[in-house]
Amino acid sequence: MNHAYVSVEGIARRYPGATIFEDLWFGVNRGEFVCLVGHSGCGKTTVLNILAGLEKPSDGEVIVDGQAIEGPSLDRAVIFQGHALMPWMTAEQNVAFALSCRHKDMPRAQLRDAAREALERVGLTAAADKKPSQLSGGMKQRVGIARAFAIAPKMLLMDEPFSALDALTRGALQDEVARLVSEADQTAFMITHDVDEAILLADRILLMTNGPDARLAEVVVNTLPRPRMRATLHKLPGYHALREHILDFLITRSRLMAQGLPADWNPRHAPEVRPGA
Amino acid sequence: MLIPFWRSSLLSLALLILFLGAWELALRSSAATGGSVVDAEYAALVGAAAAQGGQTPMPMPSEIAARLWQLLRDPFYVRGTNDQGIGVQIAYSLARVGIGFGLAALVAIPLGFAIGMSPLLGAVLNPFIQVLRPVSPLAWMPLALYTIKDSSISSVFVIFICSIWPMLLNTAFGVGSVRREWLNVARTLEAGSLKTAWRVILPAAAPTILTGMRISIGIAWLVIVAAEMLVGGTGIGYWVWNQWNNLSLADIVIAILMIGLVGLLLDRLLGWVAGAVAWQE
Numbered sequence: 363m364n365h366a367y368v369s370v371e372g373i374a375r376r377y378p379g380a381t382i383f384e385d386l387w388f389g390v391n392r393g394e395f396v397c398l399v400g401h402s403g404c405g406k407t408t409v410l411n412i413l414a415g416l417e418k419p420s421d422g423e424v425i426v427d428g429q430a431i432e433g434p435s436l437d438r439a440v441i442f443q444g445h446a447l448m449p450w451m452t453a454e455q456n457v458a459f460a461l462s463c464r465h466k467d468m469p470r471a472q473l474r475d476a477a478r479e480a481l482e483r484v485g486l487t488a489a490a491d492k493k494p495s496q497l498s499g500g501m502k503q504r505v506g507i508a509r510a511f512a513i514a515p516k517m518l519l520m521d522e523p524f525s526a527l528d529a530l531t532r533g534a535l536q537d538e539v540a541r542l543v544s545e546a547d548q549t550a551f552m553i554t555h556d557v558d559e560a561i562l563l564a565d566r567i568l569l570m571t572n573g574p575d576a577r578l579a580e581v582v583v584n585t586l587p588r589p590r591m592r593a594t595l596h597k598l599p600g601y602h603a604l605r606e607h608i609l610d611f612l613i614t615r616s617r618l619m620a621q622g623l624p625a626d627w628n629p630r631h632a633p634e635v636r637p638g639a
Numbered sequence: 640m641l642i643p644f645w646r647s648s649l650l651s652l653a654l655l656i657l658f659l660g661a662w663e664l665a666l667r668s669s670a671a672t673g674g675s676v677v678d679a680e681y682a683a684l685v686g687a688a689a690a691q692g693g694q695t696p697m698p699m700p701s702e703i704a705a706r707l708w709q710l711l712r713d714p715f716y717v718r719g720t721n722d723q724g725i726g727v728q729i730a731y732s733l734a735r736v737g738i739g740f741g742l743a744a745l746v747a748i749p750l751g752f753a754i755g756m757s758p759l760l761g762a763v764l765n766p767f768i769q770v771l772r773p774v775s776p777l778a779w780m781p782l783a784l785y786t787i788k789d790s791s792i793s794s795v796f797v798i799f800i801c802s803i804w805p806m807l808l809n810t811a812f813g814v815g816s817v818r819r820e821w822l823n824v825a826r827t828l829e830a831g832s833l834k835t836a837w838r839v840i841l842p843a844a845a846p847t848i849l850t851g852m853r854i855s856i857g858i859a860w861l862v863i864v865a866a867e868m869l870v871g872g873t874g875i876g877y878w879v880w881n882q883w884n885n886l887s888l889a890d891i892v893i894a895i896l897m898i899g900l901v902g903l904l905l906d907r908l909l910g911w912v913a914g915a916v917a918w919q920e
Binding site: 414415416433434435436438439440442444446448449450451459460463464493494495513 | 820821823824826827828829830834838839842843845916918919920
């Protein structure tokens, strides 16, 4: 795991009298899309916040590009669960604000052009001058996506970015993110509890046991061929085996494994499975 | 149900006419029946107005209107220190409120910002704020007069003291309750603290800050009248007291009307600014 872009090394989150998760080890390689799946309460969002540098782990550390994380960085952009747009700025100003943080000396006109271009890539040219309150939920999240991609981060972190959207919008945005990620060969880490979303997007899917005391139970390698489209996903060979395996984990094994892990389970190398192969 | 504006205005106007008419009629009828005859010696003492036996000193709306017209025809004359137009007096008061309020904003908004950002500083300053806030600003007047030794600046200081609290508390509250997720966005973008303060926290807290400013300007306009009555010299408050000494009640009614209208204008002005910085989720 030494050559991984991100290396999570034994992180834990403890509160007095309670351990949310501990002894978490995994890596994310350059250009890889990793999904973390687990039930509520296993500390998924905390894991993402630690990767983002917004929170510090109670134990362990995260190495990015050979350096331990000290705090948030422009190299790791976050797409938040709520869109987290500033309501007093227009869509364009929201993106331009992010750009102005990346390019400190860029003149205003250039920032505006770059912001427009970023919005164009997510199909929001017409909404550039609108405030978030004038946009639908899906459009707001698109602005959030445009903002994250605009600063060309080395890694993209997503915290259930589509969970607040209706099914149709969610599907469209999943395809959009899949396209943008593959275009940019973007390294990405995403938290979700939507199994199909994980299968569509991820190269590897990390499964966490139920909290408290959550652990990384196993790593599912997604062997389905790319490009994957939502509409044809279920026709790909191995899809059903993969989906069944993850669902089975979420429904029964996540609970059973929280009560007792197998004797040969190694926190540093959670078992890797390829149910779709 | 949305009530059309013209209908409510028409009713307001009708109410006003009814009220003024009743006022006028009541005074006219009491004048007709003939009031008490004033003692001749007392009449000589208090002057011509009171000496006219049956006439009540309470003015009728028609008299007030005539006097208002007279005052507004030339509001900015200056004929010596004790005889200046009503416009000049209001301008003095507005200047004092403007300076006191402006200085208070310069202190309260940055300090409120610091308190909102630092819970420790907030906890340290809280006892002082809580004790000083309920003090009537006029209670500061003797201290101000003693230390500053200038009555006009003392009244500015009183305005400063009374406008500072709502702005301070509202700014601290607005800054302290900026959404965590916006701050997280700024952090992940590595926006510096100055940029975060200017582009994220200030606009997020602006509506709350403006509410504080609006409360402050209202209080300042209330207090300036009392402060000027106390220190004298110039200003609408002093003018009111002067007209009371002249037993010119029509002027006092006019002053009340003017104070109300200027207060309304000040509030509308800040309301307009508040509308400009308001945001909607």
